Amino acid sequence: MRGKPIEALRELGDPMQATVFGMVTGVLEETDIILAGGTQMLAVAALLRQAGYDKPLLVATTTYVVRDKYAHFLDLAKQVQVEIYSAPLDFSQSPYSGLADYEKGYVKEGVGAGGAVWYAEQLGVSPDRVVRKTEQLYQAMIKKS
Numbered sequence: 001m002r003g004k005p006i007e008a009l010r011e012l013g014d015p016m017q018a019t020v021f022g023m024v025t026g027v028l029e030e031t032d033i034i035l036a037g038g039t040q041m042l043a044v045a046a047l048l049r050q051a052g053y054d055k056p057l058l059v060a061t062t063t064y065v066v067r068d069k070y071a072h073f074l075d076l077a078k079q080v081q082v083e084i085y086s087a088p089l090d091f092s093q094s095p096y097s098g099l100a101d102y103e104k105g106y107v108k109e110g111v112g113a114g115g116a117v118w119y120a121e122q123l124g125v126s127p128d129r130v131v132r133k134t135e136q137l138y139q140a141m142i143k144k145s
Contacts, residue, residue: 005050013043020044025053034058034085036115038065038108039073045080060085061114064102087117088127096138 001008009018021044024033035041038061045057059082066073066086077084091099101107117130 003050005047008050009047013047016040017044017047021047021051024048025051029055032056032058034060034115034118035082036060036112036118037110038062038114039071039076042073042076042080042082045082046076049080057082058085058118059083059114060087060118062087062089062109062117064089064105064108065114067105068108085114085118087114089113089117089131090127091131091135094131094135096135096142098142099135099138 001011005021009021013021017040020035020041024035024044025048027033033055035044035057037044037059041059041061045059048057057080059077061073061084063086065071066084074084090103092103094100102109117127120130121127
């Protein structure tokens with residue numbers, strides 16, 4: 001399906017990928033594009049490149065996705081010719097196993113956290129502050145369950 005991004009999307013993609021593909025191809029030329037997600041957004045970036053989209057793309061993800069040895073994230077990003085942002089989250093000292101497990105590679109995330117942290121940094125919010133707030137919210141959540 002090389003060179004046939006719409007066909008590839010129809011056969012192998014999902015509705016979210018089609019939506020992002022359409023949104024990116026419809027934006028103004030001077031708009032910076034930041035795709036929030038990991039390998040799924042690399043797939044969208046690959047489709048965009050196959051469709052002839054040659055403007056800069058940034059895929060914002062987390063260190064958990066980048067470090068996943070099965071994802072081959074850095075190699076794929078290089079092939080697709082996108083810049084990457086790897087959110088420097090660190091839950092290694094978290095008292096909550098549900099968060100500390102990210103550092104052990106047991107879980108990643110699928111919520112666009114890399115994009116959220118990238119945007120937070122643009123607004124002057126540090127990744128450490130994001131980690132602290134995440135732990136506060138996590139604590140409140142487990143107290144209610």
